Amino acid sequence: MRTIAVVTVVAVQLFLQIPATQAAAIDKAASRTQKQALAQARSGNHEQALVLLDGLLTRYPDHYPFQRDALVIASWKNDCQRVVDGFGRISAKNQNRPEVLLPTAKCLREQNRVRAAIKVLESGQQVNPRDKAIKAELVEARNELDSQRYxxxxxxxxxxxxxxxxxxxxxxxxxxxxxxxxxxxxxxxxxxxxxxxxxxxxxxxxxxxxxxxxxxxxxxxxxxxxxxxxxxxxxxxxxxxxxxxxxxxxxxxxxxxxxxxxxxxxxxxxxxxxxxxxxxxxxxxxxxxxxxxxxxxxxxxxxxxxxxxxxxxxxxxxxxxxxxxxxxxxxxxxxxxxxxxxxxxxxxxxxxxxxxxxxxxxxxxxxxxxxxxxxxxxxxxxxxxxxxxxxxxxxxxxxxxxxxxxxxxxxxxxxxxxxxxxxxxxxxxxxxxxx
Structure with missing residues (x-):
């Protein structure tokens, strides 16, 4: 088993690079709060970061960058149930993004839901066929399924x-x-x-x-x-x-x-x-x-x-x-x-x-x-x-x-x-x- 807090380098890089402008417009105060949450998370204060993001998600429940940030930070915090629940609320078109797909698959495997992890990864691979991180995680998950553990x-x-x-x-x-x-x-x-x-x-x-x-x-x-x-x-x-x-x-x-x-x-x-x-x-x-x-x-x-x-x-x-x-x-x-x-x-x-x-x-x-x-x-x-x-x-x-x-x-x-x-x-x- 791997430590869930360690998200793959590729996923972290994507998490840090995707701009908030990919989703619906938000006001400047919300954008500042998002930056504060990311700063808190990078300094190790994951709980405070999630508190800030929860406030934003109350106002913008379908805003993908906020959903993404909350999910990835929850994975850093080892809160796998929140990761899995958060993934379920993300729209289908965004669920295939590697930055949310990879930590979710890892958490599903940690919960012994290997088949569900494979299903998530296969869906992501169809959209991202050249993504090496998804491919590697899928190989690991399939190998784990072959030696299913109880x-x-x-x-x-x-x-x-x-x-x-x-x-x-x-x-x-x-x-x-x-x-x-x-x-x-x-x-x-x-x-x-x-x-x-x-x-x-x-x-x-x-x-x-x-x-x-x-x-x-x-x-x-x-x-x-x-x-x-x-x-x-x-x-x-x-x-x-x-x-x-x-x-x-x-x-x-x-x-x-x-x-x-x-x-x-x-x-x-x-x-x-x-x-x-x-x-x-x-x-x-x-x-x-x-x-x-x-x-x-x-x-x-x-x-x-x-x-x-x-x-x-x-x-x-x-x-x-x-x-x-x-x-x-x-x-x-x-x-x-x-x-x-x-x-x-x-x-x-x-x-x-x-x-x-x-x-x-x-x-x-x-x-x-x-x-x-x-x-x-x-x-x-x-x-x-x-x-x-x-x-x-x-x-x-x-x-x-x-x-x-x-x-x-x-x-x-x-x-x-x-x-x-x-x-x-x-x-x-x-x-x-x-x-």
Missing amino acids: TAEGLIYSDSSDAGNLEWRMEGKVWGEVADHLFGYARVAFVRAQDPAFATGELNRAVFGLDYDIDRFTVGGDVSADLIIPGEQGVSGRVRYRPNDLWNLFATYHSFSEEVPLRGKAVGVTSDQWHFDSYYHSPDYVWEWFFATDAFNYSDSNQRREWYSEATYGYDLTEKYEKRVVLELAQSSNTLAPTVYYNPLSATSVIGGYKYLWVVDSRYKRHADDIYLWAGIYDQQNYGSAPIYGARYQQSYQFTDDYSLNWFVSLASHVYDGGREAEIDAGIRVVYVLP
Whole structure:
């Protein structure tokens, strides 16, 4: 794999040489802003450059030089999703220009969308048959397709959210492109209870699915079954929509939810699950917002509804570190109580936190650590309010383009039915591109 930030010399030269007069006329102020954005990008301040260009694209959404500059700078920033999305908004006659075609093809290959990259390059070669850079990239892409690579992911983590009853969750997944715009994957998931009394709630599940990616939509679904317990099959469907570079919306339905509380699973309780989430970031990533909501219909007649929201503000962001303050809000309700699993009729939490991430100089491609400290109030119907608090430490390693690892450990003090519980959780995740 190549580093996406390095765009070919030919593409960069074209990017620097094409004049803005090739598109519709713009006012002098916009032209000055464009020059400022290019100056920021060349000095390495890619985020600020994109902020300036986003403002211009709001006024001139179809102006090719602004589209081109934003796409190329996004490739320098290694923001491949923005590169691919930006390419989709460029008119067909301009998509064959090498300065946008080459970084887009590289990003598609980085996303394991080799067939899509070949399609883009072949279209460009028809218009630019003598372009050596396009020809070389096309040869590389075709060679890569001949030795199609798949990505494997493994993770294991502990979960003590069911009133402190510890369970270990383990997953393995392999995925890759199986046709143009079409991705396939296989996943296995296991849950093991630390307390033998809950062994009947353990999970042994196999999942097979497909995702189809086109323009700003990804639609998909899967089928699943328990490897030991007969009759526990399931299906799911999902859709992801990226209306622009700032928003990401996702909705899914599972006929068999893997998120039923441990003690509920131990006595045979199952559920379906509706889920929706949205993510937003400001153009400069100073503001971020995440919202998620779920609906469960348990087989014991309980109906659970819950939502979670997290807003972060980055008050000091540099290439080497990030300092953010966080506000978390969460609320859940259940229609049936009491049950064998933790099931408050109504519960609300308000949490404030501080997050600090720093990049560590190392021999690896990237190594970053982060720590999150938080405290708040948890209010449960019939039990009143009580303070909650905790901390999490995480390390993220990008050893090479093909191999990454993350691990974390967290400590928290929570309250369940008026009683305080200490929670200690940990986990590790490994992603590897198979040879």
